[in-house]
Amino acid sequence: MADNEHNPLHAHDDHGHGVGHIVPIKLLVVVGVVLLILTWITVAATYFDLGDGNIYIALAIAVIKASLVALFFMHLRWDRPFNGFIFVGSIAFVALFIAFALTDSSQYQPDIKEYRITSDLKGGDSVDAQKKLEETAAQLQTDAPSAE
Amino acid sequence: MAHDAEHHDHPDHLAHHFDTPKQQFEAGKLGMWLFIATEILLFGGLFVGYSVWRGNHPELFEYSSHFLDTTMGGINTAVLIASSLTMAAAVTVAQRNDPVKQDKRPILILLLVLTLCGAAGFMVIKYFEWTHKFAEGWYPGVKYYEKPSDKSHTWDSHAGVIGVEMTTIDTVDGAPTRGDLGLPDTVTVELPAAAPVAVAPDHFLADKLAAVYGNDDAAHAGDPHGADVTTHDAKHDEHEQTHPLQDPHRPRDAHIFFNIYYMMTGLHGIHVIIGGIVITWLLIKSFRGQFHRDYFTPVDLGGLYWHVVDLIWIFLFPLFYLIH
Numbered sequence: 001m002a003d004n005e006h007n008p009l010h011a012h013d014d015h016g017h018g019v020g021h022i023v024p025i026k027l028l029v030v031v032g033v034v035l036l037i038l039t040w041i042t043v044a045a046t047y048f049d050l051g052d053g054n055i056y057i058a059l060a061i062a063v064i065k066a067s068l069v070a071l072f073f074m075h076l077r078w079d080r081p082f083n084g085f086i087f088v089g090s091i092a093f094v095a096l097f098i099a100f101a102l103t104d105s106s107q108y109q110p111d112i113k114e115y116r117i118t119s120d121l122k123g124g125d126s127v128d129a130q131k132k133l134e135e136t137a138a139q140l141q142t143d144a145p146s147a148e
Numbered sequence: 149m150a151h152d153a154e155h156h157d158h159p160d161h162l163a164h165h166f167d168t169p170k171q172q173f174e175a176g177k178l179g180m181w182l183f184i185a186t187e188i189l190l191f192g193g194l195f196v197g198y199s200v201w202r203g204n205h206p207e208l209f210e211y212s213s214h215f216l217d218t219t220m221g222g223i224n225t226a227v228l229i230a231s232s233l234t235m236a237a238a239v240t241v242a243q244r245n246d247p248v249k250q251d252k253r254p255i256l257i258l259l260l261v262l263t264l265c266g267a268a269g270f271m272v273i274k275y276f277e278w279t280h281k282f283a284e285g286w287y288p289g290v291k292y293y294e295k296p297s298d299k300s301h302t303w304d305s306h307a308g309v310i311g312v313e314m315t316t317i318d319t320v321d322g323a324p325t326r327g328d329l330g331l332p333d334t335v336t337v338e339l340p341a342a343a344p345v346a347v348a349p350d351h352f353l354a355d356k357l358a359a360v361y362g363n364d365d366a367a368h369a370g371d372p373h374g375a376d377v378t379t380h381d382a383k384h385d386e387h388e389q390t391h392p393l394q395d396p397h398r399p400r401d402a403h404i405f406f407n408i409y410y411m412m413t414g415l416h417g418i419h420v421i422i423g424g425i426v427i428t429w430l431l432i433k434s435f436r437g438q439f440h441r442d443y444f445t446p447v448d449l450g451g452l453y454w455h456v457v458d459l460i461w462i463f464l465f466p467l468f469y470l471i472h
Contacts, residue, residue: 024240079177086182
C-alpha cells in the first residue's frame with residue numbers, strides 16, 4: 001500500500017479509497033526552490049535596461065512561475081483535463097478582454113490628447129475649459145442674429 | 149440511515165447523494181475550479197484597467213513605480229511562495245495520514261501553522277508598505293492632488309531667468325491636428341526675471357506668469373517683484389525634499405498609478421485575509437484529526453484557494469514593483 005502511495009504511476013489506479021494524486025514532498029520542494037530562483041532572476045533583470053524588453057521578460061518569467069504553481073502545487077498535471085480547461089479558459093477570456101480594451105482605448109487617445117492641449121491653452125482645468133467653450137459657443141449663437 | 153449503515157463502503161464523510169468518495173472528491177474539485185475561474189475574471193477586470201492605463205500612459209508607471217520598495221515586494225513574493233509550498237506539502241501529508249493512527253497529524257498541523265504565518269507575515273509587510281505610502285502622501289483618489297496646471301512651470305533662480313513650460317500643439321495649415329507630427333510636447337520659454345509681460349503673447353502666458361510669480365496683478369502690471377520669486381523658490385526646494393508630491397517633474401496624473409496599485413493589492417490583500425481564515429478552519433479540523441487519506445478534500449480545495457492568491461501576486465509583483 002505504501003508503495004502505491006509513493007509511486008505516482010499507480011496513484012491513478014482506483015484501489016477503492018485511492019482518491020486524488022499524491023505529489024511527493026521532494027518534488028514540491030524542488031518546484032518551490034525553482035520559483036524562488038525565478039523570483040530572484042526577475043528582480044535581477046530590472047538592473048539591465050532592455051527598453052521594451054524588460055516588461056516581456058518580467059511577464060514571461062511570471063507566466064513560467066504561474067504555470068509551475070498550477071501544474072505542481074495545484075495538481076493540474078495529474079488532474080482531470082476538464083479542470084485545466086476551465087482554468088485556461090478563464091485566462092483566455094481575460095486576455096481577450098485586455099486585447100479589445102487596449103485596441104479600443106488606443107483609438108481615442110489622440111482625441112484625449114487634443115482635448116487636453118486645448119483646455120491647457122485656455123488655462124485652467126478641463127471642466128473650466130469645457131464651460132468656457134460652451135459659454136463662447138452660446139455667445140456666438142446669440143450674437144449671430146444681431147449681426148444679420 | 150440504517151440502509152446506509154449496511155453498506156460498509158459508505159463512510160461518514162461521504163454525503164448521501166454521492167455514490168463513491170472519488171465521485172464526491174471530483175465534484176468538489178470541479179466546483180473549486182469553477183470558483184477559481186470567477187476569481188480570475190474578478191481580478192481580470194482590474195488587469196484590464198491596469199493595461200489600458202499603462203498602455204496609454206507608460207511614463208506615469210515608470211515614474212511612480214520608483215516610490216515602491218522592491219525589497220519589501222520581493223520579500224513578500226518569497227513569503228507567499230514559501231507558504232504555497234507548505235500548503236502543497238500539507239495536502240500531501242493529509243493524503244498520507246492514517247485515519248486511525250493519525251501518524252501524520254502533527255506534521256499536518258505544523259505545515260498549516262507555517263502557511264498561516266506566511267499569510268500573517270505578508271499582511272504585516274503590506275501594512276508597513278501602505279502606511280509608508282500614506283505618510284508620503286500617496287493616497288488614492290484625485291482630490292489629494294494639486295491641479296496639474298499649477299505644475300507646468302519651472303524656474304532657476306541662480307541663473308536669474310524664468311522658464312515657462314508651454315504645451316505645444318501640432319498644427320497643419322494653422323489648424324490643430326490629431327496626429328503627432330513628432331514635435332516635442334512641451335517647450336520651455338526662458339524669460340528675463342524682470343518685466344516679462346512685454347513678451348507675453350496672450351492671456352494664457354500671462355496666466356502662467358502669474359502662477360510663476362504667485363501674484364496675478366504683478367504679471368499683468370509687468371512689474372514682478374524679484375524678492376517674491378526668491379521666497380517662492382526657497383519654499384519650493386523645501387517641499388521637493390520632503391514631499392514627492394511637490395516634485396515639479398511629477399508627470400500629470402501620477403496618482404493613477406497609486407489608484408490601481410491600491411485597488412489591486414487591496415483586493416489581493418482581502419484574499420490573503422480570507423485565505424488565512426480558511427487555513428485557520430483547516431487547522432481546527434486537523435487538531436480534531438478529521439483529515440486522513442480517505443478524506444482530505446477541504447485541505448486540497450483550501451490549498452487551491454491559497455495557490456490562487458500566490459498566482460495573482462506572481463503577476464502583481466513585476467507589474468507594479470519591477471517597472472524599469
